[in-house]
Amino acid sequence: MTDSPHLSSLERQLSPAPIAEGRRRSRKSHGRFFIALAVGLMLWLMSWVVLIMGQLGRAHPDNLWVKEAYALKLAAAERLIGQGKVLLVGGSATMFGADSLQVAEGLGRPAVNLGVNAGLGSYEVPRLVDYVLEPGDVAIMPLEYRLLLWDGVPSYVTLSWALEHPEALTRWRLKTVLRGLTSLPLDRVLQGYRKFDRTSLPQGPYGAHNLNARGDQMNTAASLRTDLQQQALQDLPPEHYDTLYDQSSLGLDEWEYWWQRWQLRGVCVVVVPPPFLFVSGYATPSYKKFFDGVPARVMERGVRYIGHPSDGFFPVEAMFDSNYHLTEESRADYTEWLIAALHSDDLNCLPEVPR
Numbered sequence: 001m002t003d004s005p006h007l008s009s010l011e012r013q014l015s016p017a018p019i020a021e022g023r024r025r026s027r028k029s030h031g032r033f034f035i036a037l038a039v040g041l042m043l044w045l046m047s048w049v050v051l052i053m054g055q056l057g058r059a060h061p062d063n064l065w066v067k068e069a070y071a072l073k074l075a076a077a078e079r080l081i082g083q084g085k086v087l088l089v090g091g092s093a094t095m096f097g098a099d100s101l102q103v104a105e106g107l108g109r110p111a112v113n114l115g116v117n118a119g120l121g122s123y124e125v126p127r128l129v130d131y132v133l134e135p136g137d138v139a140i141m142p143l144e145y146r147l148l149l150w151d152g153v154p155s156y157v158t159l160s161w162a163l164e165h166p167e168a169l170t171r172w173r174l175k176t177v178l179r180g181l182t183s184l185p186l187d188r189v190l191q192g193y194r195k196f197d198r199t200s201l202p203q204g205p206y207g208a209h210n211l212n213a214r215g216d217q218m219n220t221a222a223s224l225r226t227d228l229q230q231q232a233l234q235d236l237p238p239e240h241y242d243t244l245y246d247q248s249s250l251g252l253d254e255w256e257y258w259w260q261r262w263q264l265r266g267v268c269v270v271v272v273p274p275p276f277l278f279v280s281g282y283a284t285p286s287y288k289k290f291f292d293g294v295p296a297r298v299m300e301r302g303v304r305y306i307g308h309p310s311d312g313f314f315p316v317e318a319m320f321d322s323n324y325h326l327t328e329e330s331r332a333d334y335t336e337w338l339i340a341a342l343h344s345d346d347l348n349c350l351p352e353v354p355r
Contacts, residue, residue, distance in 0.1 A: 045181075048181065049181070051189055052163070052181075052184070052189055054193070055163065055189060055192030055193050056163060056166040056192075057164065057165075057166055058163075058164065058192045058193070059164055059196070060160060060163065060164050060188075060191060060192060060196075061196055061198075061201055062157070062160040062161075062164075062188075063160060063161055063164050063165075064198060064201065064207070065204065065206045065207035065208075066116055066117050066120070066161070068207050068208040069095075069116045069117075069206070069207055069208055069211060069215075070116055070128060071208070072208045072211055072213075072215060073112060073113065073114050073116070073211070073215035074114070074128075074129070074132055076112045076213060076214055076215055077112045077114065077129075077132040078132060080110050080112065081132070081134065082134070083109075083110055084109055084136040084137065084138075085109060085110045085111065085112060085137050085138075086100075086103055086104065086107055086109045086110070086111035086112075086137070086138045086140060087111070087112055087114050087129065087132065087133060087137060087138070087139050087140070088100060088103065088111065088112070088113045088114055088115060088140050088141075088142070088215075089114050089115065089125070089126070089129055089139050089140070089141045089143075090114075090115040090118065090125070090141055090142050090143050090144065090147065090274065091115055091116065091117055091118025091119070091120075091125065091143070091144050091147050091324070092115060092116065092117055092118060092206070092217075092322075092324060092325060093115065093118065093142055093143075093144050093274040093275055093276070093324035093325070094113060094114070094115025094141075094142050094274070095113060095115035095116060095211075095215070095216070095217045096115075096217045096220060096275075096320060096324070096325040096326050096331065097115075097142060097274065097275040097324070097325070097326045097331055097334050097335075098113055098115065098140075098142065098216070098331070098334070098335055098338065099216060099331050099332060099335040100112055100113040100214040100215060100216050101214060101216075102332065102335045102336070102339070103140075103335060103338070103339065104214075106335075106339035106342075106343075107138070107339065107342065109138065111214065112214055112215050113214055113215035113216045114129050114132075114215060115142075115215070117157060117206075118143075118144040118146060118147040118324075119155050119156075119157025119158060119161075120157060120158060120161050121147070121150060121154065121155070121157075121158040122147060122148075122150045122250070122251040122254040122255060123158075123168060123171045123172060123176075123254060124158075124161065124165075124168055124171075125147065126254070126255065126258035127171075127258075130258065130261070130262075133262050133265065133267050134265065134266075134267070135265055135266030135267065136266060136267075137266075137267045137268070138267070138268040138270070139262060139267055139268065139269050139270065140270050140272060140338070140342075141269070141270065141271045141272065142271075142272050142273065142274040142275065142312070142338075143255075143271060143274060144274050144276075144324055145239075145241050145245060145274070145276075145294070146241070146245070146251075147251065148251055148252070148255065148271070148294075148298070149241070149245035149248050149251050149252060149294075149297070150245075150248065150250055150251030150254070151244060151245060151248035151250055151251070152173060152175045152176045152179070152248075152250040152251075153175075153176070153179050154176050154179060154180045154183070156185070156188070158176075158180075159180055159183070159184050159188065160188060162180070163188070163189075163192055164192075173250065175250075205219075205321065216331075217325075220320045220325070220326070220327050220328045220331070221327060221328045221329070222317075222320075222327040222328070222329055224320075225320060225321070225327070229320070229321045232321070233277070233316050233319050233321070233322075233323075234316060236277065236279070236323055237281070238279055238281030238282060239323070241287075241290060242284075242286040242287045242289070242290040243286075245290075246289075246290050246293075252297060252298070252301055255301070256301040256302070256303075259301060259302065259303045260302065263302070263303075268347065269303050269304070270303070270304050270305075270306055270342070270347065271298050271303055271304070271305045271306070272305070272306050272307055272311075272312075272338060272341065273294075273307050273308065273309045273310070273311045273312030274312050274324060275312045275314055275318075275324065275326045275330070275331075275334045276309070276312050276313060276314065276323060276324060277313075277314060277315075277316060277318075277319050277322075277323035277324070278310075278313035278314065278315065279316075291308070291309040291310065292308075294309050295307075295308065295309075304345070304347065306341045306342065306345050307337075307341050311337060311341070312334070314326065314330055314334075318330035318333075
């Protein structure tokens with residue numbers, strides 16, 4: 001009996017040779033796909049990097065107020081060279097929260113508020129103020145928790161500053177560079193190619209026009225808050241510092257370098273709790289552990305931490321327009337606490353503090 005042609009065809013299809021050939025073709029197809037994908041990603045990355053590099057160093061409106069604020073504050077500090085000054089170092093929590101005249105009167109030394117914007121990050125804030133710190137000075141640092149305990153993930157502010165000041169990128173660690181490349185908004189890159197007329201920019205709430213001669217933020221009386229600002233404060237959700245920064249070390253590593261540099265220079269370095277909006281979401285075991293651990297994490301790096309984070313907690317009524325910005329009235333309360341804490345602490349590097 002002869003074989004059925006249909007059966008012969010079926011046997012050929014089920015034989016090992018065609019099956020193996022099909023598998024080889026499938027593997028080749030998958031290989032070509034992944035190669036094409038890798039080439040595409042590489043071309044995209046190269047194009048993205050070229051687009052970024054083409055506008056590096058160009059001025060941007062984001063950074064204008066920061067540059068003007070630092071220019072005013074650093075000039076004020078330069079005028080006190082050789083006078084054993086007190087410098088309040090940090091971000092906008094310091095700018096809004098510390099009254100430098102009150103500090104000067106309480107410590108018997110001239111004082112300047114060098115706080116500007118914590119968003120610049122731990123790579124930039126200490127570097128910008130480094131040259132005005134000299135032997136005999138006192139550096140008091142109410143550092144925001146993100147600024148102090150930064151995990152290296154850049155914010156928009158960090159990125160925008162670095163695009164205008166590309167020398168900052170040479171100080172970035174690989175983690176920050178990679179996260180920056182993947183999170184930088186295309187809009188911000190394209191804006192870097194556009195010219196802007198600084199004279200036509202509206203004056204916002206931040207900048208040299210709203211600072212006094214010592215660098216303190218002005219026009220922050222509680223009566224000046226708008227309804228929108230007050231509602232925004234009421235609606236602020238809790239931060240997630242207890243999960244984001246409980247184990248982070250990059251920010252502390254950066255600060256430790258500068259703290260040691262300043263101490264070797266003869267500067268008295270002190271970290272204190274920043275003024276901070278306390279909400280019920282922080283009354284958890286996880287957050288208690290986080291806040292309780294902050295002083296030890298700083299002092300392990302060889303710097304004095306005075307007080308406890310809870311000393312900087314304020315209710316919503318005390319805040320002006322963010323969870324770190326005090327009203328004028330609450331600033332006086334915070335500065336009074338700060339001076340009293342410095343008086344009561346045994347600071348060997350500050351024997352002149354009046355008792």
